[in-house]
Structure formats: C-alpha cells, structure tokens
Amino acid sequence: MGSPAEVAVEFMAQVPLTYAGFWRRVVAYAIDQFLVFILAGVFVLLAILPANLVPRHPVGADWVVGGALILMTIALTLVALGVILLYFPVLEGRFGQTVGKRLLGLSVLKENGLPIGYGEAFLRRLSYYFEFLVLDALFVPFTARRQRAFDIVARTIVVRDGA
Numbered sequence: 001m002g003s004p005a006e007v008a009v010e011f012m013a014q015v016p017l018t019y020a021g022f023w024r025r026v027v028a029y030a031i032d033q034f035l036v037f038i039l040a041g042v043f044v045l046l047a048i049l050p051a052n053l054v055p056r057h058p059v060g061a062d063w064v065v066g067g068a069l070i071l072m073t074i075a076l077t078l079v080a081l082g083v084i085l086l087y088f089p090v091l092e093g094r095f096g097q098t099v100g101k102r103l104l105g106l107s108v109l110k111e112n113g114l115p116i117g118y119g120e121a122f123l124r125r126l127s128y129y130f131e132f133l134v135l136d137a138l139f140v141p142f143t144a145r146r147q148r149a150f151d152i153v154a155r156t157i158v159v160r161d162g163a
Contacts, residue, residue, distance in 0.1 A: 015113060019146040020106045020158040022137075031100030036087050040080040047076035088125050093118035105161040111145070116156055124154040 050069040055062040091098045096107045096115050108116050108124070116124075127136035127150045136149045145157050 017109075017113060017157070018160040020160055021146060022140045024104055024106065024160075025140065025146075025158060026137075028098070028100035028104045028106055031103060032087065032098045035099055036084055039087070040083045043076050043080035043083065047073045047080065050076075085129070088128065089118060089121040092116060092124075093121035101158070106158055107161055108156055108158050111155045111157055116154075120154045120156050124148070124150045124156050126150055126153075 051073040054066045054069045054073075088098060092101075092108050093116065095102075096109065101107065108121070110116050110120065127133045127148070139149045139152070140146050143152070145151075147157060151157065
C-alpha cells in the first residue's frame with residue numbers, strides 16, 4: 001500500500017476538485033481584510049490609551065509607571081502588527097482556510113490535494129507582504145487551476161469545498 005502520505009496522495013488524485021474562481025476569492029479576501037482591520041484597529045486603540053497616560057515630566061515613581069505604560073503600548077502595537085502579518089498564514093497553515101474562505105466555502109490545499117502547512121501558507125502570502133498582490137492576483141483568470149503567481153510558487157490551490 002505504501003506510506004500514509006502516498007496513500008493520501010493516491011486517494012486525493014481520485015477526488016474531483018473545483019478550483020475557486022476569481023470573484024469568490026476576492027470577496028473572501030475582502031472579508032478577511034475587514035476582519036484584520038477591525039482586529040488590528042482594536043489593538044491599536046488599546047495601545048493609544050496607555051500611551052496617553054504616560055507622564056510628560058516623570059518624577060520619582062512616575063518613571064516606573066511611565067515605563068510600564070510604554071511597555072504596554074509597545075506590546076499592544078506588536079500584537080496589532082502580528083495580526084496584520086500572521087492572520088493569513090496562521091489560519092491557512094493550521095486550518096487550510098481563513099474566516100472569509102470558510103464563509104465562502106473555500107480551502108487552500110497543496111496541488112496534490114493534501115492540506116498545506118505553515119511553510120506553504122507563508123510562501124503564498126509573500127506578495128501580500130511586498131505589496132504586489134494585484135499583480136499576483138492577475139494570474140488567477142489565466143491559469144488552468146486559477147492560481148495566483150505565489151500559489152504556483154508555493155504549489156498550492158484554492159478549491160471550493162464539497163463542490
């Protein structure tokens with residue numbers, strides 16, 4: 001029979017996959033971007049509160065309080081940055097889909113039909129980090145598997161669930 005991975009690949013080769021279309025992916029992405037905006041925005045607003053409480057001219061114990069407030073501001077800002085940078089790769093790497101993809105019945109898989117890991121999820125997201133996502137997305141209507149350029153690089157596909 002072979003290793004479990006070989007059996008899984010052989011099984012998935014028999015399962016018909018329906019590749020996700022451009023507009024369905026755009027709507028899922030818009031939902032996810034809205035959620036990222038809200039989540040990161042909440043943490044940024046929470047970071048502003050302690051920043052405004054830092055004493056302007058600290059004296060005595062105010063240095064300790066001011067330092068703690070500054071550390072809290074930095075920590076909350078880093079959490080907001082983490083949400084922005086890690087939302088897609090963490091959710092796709094762990095669950096194979098983000099909230100937007102889940103709502104629209106989409107999943108990210110390896111080209112062989114098996115689940116992706118964090119490496120593939122991060123690699124397919126590189127165009128997002130370097131802000132050439134629009135150019136990357138232009139590949140979707142023109143590829144047989146409806147892949148973005150970095151889907152091709154990461155060897156991933158986006159499919160409709162149960163279709």
